Amino acid sequence: MTGITITGGRDATASRSAKAPPLRPQNRQLIILGVLLLVAIPLPLLLPSAQGAVAVRILIFAIMAIGWNTMSGFGGMFSFGHAAFFGLGAYTSAYLLVNHGVSPWIGMLAGMAVAALAAVVIGYFAFRYKLQGAYFALATFAFAEMLRLIVTTTEFTNKAVGFTVPLIEGSSLWKIQFPADSPAYFWVALALAGLAALASILFLHSRTGRYVTAIRDDETAAASLGTPVMRYKLITVGLSAAITAVAGAFYTQYYLFVNPELAFGSSVSVQAIATVVIGGIGTIWGPVVGAVIVGSLSDVTATLLRTPPEFLSFLQGRSGLDVALYAILLILIVRLLPKGIVGTLQSRWRRR
Amino acid sequence: MSDTKNGGAATLDPATPESSPARRLLAAPDGTGALLRRAGVVGGLAVIAIAVALLKSGSGLVVWQSVVTGLLMGGLYGLIAMGLTLIFGVLDIVNFAHGALLAIAMFIAFGVVQGTGLHPYLTLLVAVPALFLIGAAVHRGLLSGTGGASLENQLLITLGLSLLLENGLLMFFGAEPKNVSLPGDFQFSLFGAVVAGGRLYAFLGALLIGAVLFWLLRRTRFGTAIRAVAANGQGAELVGVNVRRVHTLTFAIGTACAGAAAVLAAPLVTVTPTLGEQFNITAFVVVVLGGMGNVAGALVGGLLIGLVEQLTTIYMDGQSSLLGVFVVFLIVLFLRPQGLFGRRA
Numbered sequence: 001m002t003g004i005t006i007t008g009g010r011d012a013t014a015s016r017s018a019k020a021p022p023l024r025p026q027n028r029q030l031i032i033l034g035v036l037l038l039v040a041i042p043l044p045l046l047l048p049s050a051q052g053a054v055a056v057r058i059l060i061f062a063i064m065a066i067g068w069n070t071m072s073g074f075g076g077m078f079s080f081g082h083a084a085f086f087g088l089g090a091y092t093s094a095y096l097l098v099n100h101g102v103s104p105w106i107g108m109l110a111g112m113a114v115a116a117l118a119a120v121v122i123g124y125f126a127f128r129y130k131l132q133g134a135y136f137a138l139a140t141f142a143f144a145e146m147l148r149l150i151v152t153t154t155e156f157t158n159k160a161v162g163f164t165v166p167l168i169e170g171s172s173l174w175k176i177q178f179p180a181d182s183p184a185y186f187w188v189a190l191a192l193a194g195l196a197a198l199a200s201i202l203f204l205h206s207r208t209g210r211y212v213t214a215i216r217d218d219e220t221a222a223a224s225l226g227t228p229v230m231r232y233k234l235i236t237v238g239l240s241a242a243i244t245a246v247a248g249a250f251y252t253q254y255y256l257f258v259n260p261e262l263a264f265g266s267s268v269s270v271q272a273i274a275t276v277v278i279g280g281i282g283t284i285w286g287p288v289v290g291a292v293i294v295g296s297l298s299d300v301t302a303t304l305l306r307t308p309p310e311f312l313s314f315l316q317g318r319s320g321l322d323v324a325l326y327a328i329l330l331i332l333i334v335r336l337l338p339k340g341i342v343g344t345l346q347s348r349w350r351r352r
Numbered sequence: 353m354s355d356t357k358n359g360g361a362a363t364l365d366p367a368t369p370e371s372s373p374a375r376r377l378l379a380a381p382d383g384t385g386a387l388l389r390r391a392g393v394v395g396g397l398a399v400i401a402i403a404v405a406l407l408k409s410g411s412g413l414v415v416w417q418s419v420v421t422g423l424l425m426g427g428l429y430g431l432i433a434m435g436l437t438l439i440f441g442v443l444d445i446v447n448f449a450h451g452a453l454l455a456i457a458m459f460i461a462f463g464v465v466q467g468t469g470l471h472p473y474l475t476l477l478v479a480v481p482a483l484f485l486i487g488a489a490v491h492r493g494l495l496s497g498t499g500g501a502s503l504e505n506q507l508l509i510t511l512g513l514s515l516l517l518e519n520g521l522l523m524f525f526g527a528e529p530k531n532v533s534l535p536g537d538f539q540f541s542l543f544g545a546v547v548a549g550g551r552l553y554a555f556l557g558a559l560l561i562g563a564v565l566f567w568l569l570r571r572t573r574f575g576t577a578i579r580a581v582a583a584n585g586q587g588a589e590l591v592g593v594n595v596r597r598v599h600t601l602t603f604a605i606g607t608a609c610a611g612a613a614a615v616l617a618a619p620l621v622t623v624t625p626t627l628g629e630q631f632n633i634t635a636f637v638v639v640v641l642g643g644m645g646n647v648a649g650a651l652v653g654g655l656l657i658g659l660v661e662q663l664t665t666i667y668m669d670g671q672s673s674l675l676g677v678f679v680v681f682l683i684v685l686f687l688r689p690q691g692l693f694g695r696r697a
Contacts, residue, residue, distance in 0.1 A: 078504050129686040134446040134507060138636055139685050145633065146678045153671050266629070270515065277508055320522030320625075327515035331494065334508045 026205040029284050033201065036288075037194050044183030051299075052186060056254060058295030059189035060247050064268075065275040065287030066196045067244030072273075073282035074204055075236040076216030077123075078133065081140030082244050082272045084122075084147050085115040087263035089245025090252045091151065094163035097175075099156075104176045108249035112242040119241030120234050127233055141266070148264035162259030165252060176253040185254060192250055196243050201284055203239060212236045244272070267323070274330050280340030289342050297329070298322045387693065394652075394692055398659060405666045413544050418662035420545040424555040426658020428617050430651035431558035432631055433638035434565060435609030441645025442582045442602040445495060448510040451632025452517035453490075453607050457483050457614030458623045459521055462530050472532050472619055473553070479611045487607025491600045514628070521625035529622035537619070554616040561612050562651050565605070569647065578602055582645070633674065634661075637681040643691025652693065656680075 023031070044052045068082050092114050093107030102110075122143050131139050151157045171178040178184040203209045211232045215222045223229050252258045262268075271294070279290025301322035337344045405415045436450045460482055461475040494509055538549040569575035580588040581598045589595050613631075621627065638657050642649025657677055664676025684692065 078507075125686055129689065131685065131689065133504075135640075135685060135689055137446075137507065138640065139682060142637075142678045142681050142685070146675060146682075149672045149675045149678070270511065273508070273511070281504075319527070320519035324516050324519035324523065327512045327519065330512035331509055331516070334505050334512065335494070338505055 026201060029201045030198075032285075033194065033197050037190065040190055041187070044186040049181040052181065052183070054295055054299040056186050056189050057298070058291050059186070059193045060251055060254070061271065061275050061295050062193045062288050062291035063189075063196045063247035063250070064244055064272045065279070065291050066193075066200050067240050067242075067247065068272040069276045069281065069283075069287045070200055070203060070243060071237055071240030073276060073286070074200075074209060074216070075212050075233065075240070077233065077237065078137045079140045079240075079269070080137040080273070081142070081144030081269055082240075083264045083266060083268035084140070084144035085119060085241035085244040086248040086251070086268050086272070087144070087147060087151070087260075088115040088118055088241075089248030090258045090263040091157060091163070091248075092245075093249035094165060094252045094258050095157065097165060098163050103174050104249060104253050105174070108246060111245040111249045115241040115245035115248075116238035119237045123234050123237035124230075127230055141269070144264055144269060145266065148260050151264060152260040157260075160260060162257065162262070163252070165256040167256070176250075189250060189254070192246055196246065197284070197288065199239070199243060203236075204284065208232055208235050274326055277340055278326075278329060278333050280342030280344070280346075283340070283342040283346065286340050286342040290340070293329075293341075294326055297326055301325055390693060394656070398656065401659070401663055405663045409666050415663075415666065416543065417545040418666060419659065420542055420547060421551070422659040422662030423655055424547070424551040424658070425661070426655035427555035427558040427651075428613055428620075428654070429631075429634050429638050429657050430654025431561055431613040431616070432610055433635045433642065433650040433654055434562060434647050435606035435613075436635050437639045437642065437645055437650045438565075438609070438647055439603055439606040440639065441647070442578055443491075443495075443599050445506050445510065445603075447603075447606070448507060448632070449490070449514040449517065450510075450607075450610055450635060451628030451630070452514040453483060453486065453628070454610040454614045454631050455521060455623075455625060455628035456486065456517055457611040458532075458618050458621075458627065459525060459530075459625075460611075461615045461618045462532050462623050465532055472534055473557075473615065475618075476612060476615045479615045480608050483611030483614075484604045484608040487604035488600050490607070491603035495603070496596065496600065514632075518625050518628065525625060527624065527626075529624045531622055532618040534619040548620075550619045554620060557616045558613065558654075559651075561609065565609065565647065568605075574601075630674070634677060637677050640681060640689070641684050641692055643693050646691060646693060649691055649693040653691070656692075 043055055047055060064082070064086060067085065068079060072078050089108065089111035092111035093104050096102035096107040096110060097104055122140065126136055126139050152160050157163075168175055168177050171182065171184065173184070173188075176185075176188060204213070211222070211227055212235075215227065215229050215232060219229060248263060251262075275290035275294045276287050277290070278293055279288065280286030305319075305321055333340060339347060402415060402419060405418065406412060409415055432450070432454060436447060439445055439447050439450075457479045460479045461472060464470055464475045464478050465472050490513065494513060495506065534550045536549075539546055540549070541547070567575075569578060577588065577593045577598050578601075580591075580593055581595050581602075585595050588598075617631075634657060638650055638653040640653075641656060642651070642653030657680070660676050660680050661673040664671065664673045668675060
């Protein structure tokens with residue numbers, strides 16, 4: 001688990017100066033979060049509607065990435081199957097809404113609970129049998145793929161067809177449905193992303209969070225000091241899954257459609273991983289920065305595909321360019337900035 | 353049991369090179385008795401699985417057909433997994449791009465057959481060397497020098513590579529499925545089960561290449577160097593083995609195995625850019641089943657997974673055959689992470 005840095009932690013209190021005491025990292029991060037949110041609120045009113053849609057997608061990426069980072073960055077448990085939790089969130093809320101008319105807010109909570117439960121169960125077995133590194137990654141991957149296959153062939157999840165969320169008349173916050181291009185979608189997503197970031201900040205500085213980072217850095221040492229390793233790992237995994245499920249539930253509400261591939265496909269897991277790796281694993285802001293980069297990149301490639309310049313005309317209408325580009329970005333970042341963008345900036349900053 | 357539980361996990365920690373299962377590439381089996389006993393257990397489970405399938409379907413012919421098809425397909429899985437497990441055993445790299453490289457080879461085979469009208473199997477002469485070179489280039493260009501980097505980073509590089517290759521294929525060839533047809537393909541009946549000639553050739557070819565690989569590792573000087581590096585990289589370096597070169601060649605050989613498997617499998621499947629994913633998943637399962645880094649185990653694991661895949665379609669109507677593969681995968685991963693034939697740590 002080398003190459004992982006966390007913001008804040010014990011060192012901050014040690015460097016307290018005699019005069020104005022510096023802010024505790026937790027408070028500093030909370031202030032940054034508040035400023036970011038304030039800056040973001042008027043965005044949908046300023047951006048043209050196409051960019052507004054990109055902004056919403058960035059927020060969905062951010063929530064998903066924050067979820068992945070909680071478990072794999074802070075917790076050091078490298079998940080390859082976050083599609084499982086994203087999908088459970090998406091499908092639970094879609095199922096409740098479409099078949100029982102339950103508000104997506106309640107569906108979202110239910111999805112979080114289902115995803116957290118699933119994560120705790122798979123986590124329990126994985127930790128019980130001490131799966132680590134690639135073995136853990138492969139186990140989570142297999143879990144997500146199994147869910148995808150099961151959902152694809154199960155009657156009440158509409159098999160491969162998935163769910164189409166019915167449109168309702170007018171706009172309703174209770175059903176998270178607004179007129180197309182309404183800034184309200186952005187604000188709801190922003191609120192959810194803000195809550196996710198808040199949860200990750202509070203978690204990192206909580207008792208559990210500190211135990212988990214300690215376990216990540218040296219599990220044997222932590223266990224030998226009497227830390228209940230299993231309990232803290234399971235809490236982390238559950239929280240991570242719950243945050244990721246929020247992204248899934250909102251995704252369904254925003255795009256009004258979900259199918260097994262979109263919800264449980266391995267590309268969802270890859271997206272979560274790539275976003276955080278580009279931003280910086282194990283940092284608070286890495287997932288956010290990564291989401292902005294990956295989200296805008298996919299917009300750039302979409303434009304490029306719609307109206308390609310002369311020398312790229314063969315790309316017209318072809319798919320795959322966006323993923324290929326972020327694959328290149330992923331490789332470059334891992335090779336050149338193994339700590340991701342935020343991680344690298346932080347270590348530069350500290351060295352000064 | 354606690355010693356065995358740690359076995360698989362320890363493999364991935366670069367800090368503990370000794371005694372990890374990955375280093376036991378082709379090592380002499382730990383006691384023929386233990387190995388035989390385990391083979392007996394695995395064989396017994398296979399027999400029970402077949403018996404249950406018989407009860408479920410009620411038709412001996414259906415089950416027999418599944419067993420034959422499964423074993424024939426399993427040979428190919430074994431060959432693909434051999435490349436993967438070799439790379440893991442020597443370089444400790446979990447190569448997520450293995451499937452995508454396989455897809456590249458299939459497109460090479462497809463392109464050559466389309467372009468020149470060559471017999472599909474003759475494209476081995478192009479695809480295998482091409483994949484060997486691609487493998488060497490990938491190792492030199494992307495992976496070499498990340499030896500000390502964390503496992504996650506190597507995993508991410510191969511993951512990125514896999515995405516890049518797959519989507520590159522998608523961009524240039526489109527998503528339409530392609531077919532490589534085998535001229536003069538025939539079918540024959542093996543005690544009632546229908547066997548296509550292409551499947552039989554693929555199976556025999558996989559066994560033959562597997563045997564060559566085995567011979568290469570066990571009987572040649574170069575194979576000795578590979579095993580030395582796998583066992584103890586620093587030690588091998590001290591006695592004059594060029595470790596970096598061995599790493600590159602091993603990666604290239606592993607990739608070439610995928611290339612050979614791709615050509616053999618091309619007439620049996622519809623070729624699409626994302627086809628590699630399926631094979632990749634299966635290959636990982638086989639590798640874990642056979643014990644990471646265990647080349648002979650990969651072949652046996654391949655046969656088993658071929659069998660599981662076919663029997664799944666009998667057990668679970670309408671379910672994807674991969675579901676059974678994943679169930680077996682998780683069970684093996686949890687209970688015996690060092691693989692069915694891996695040694696206890």
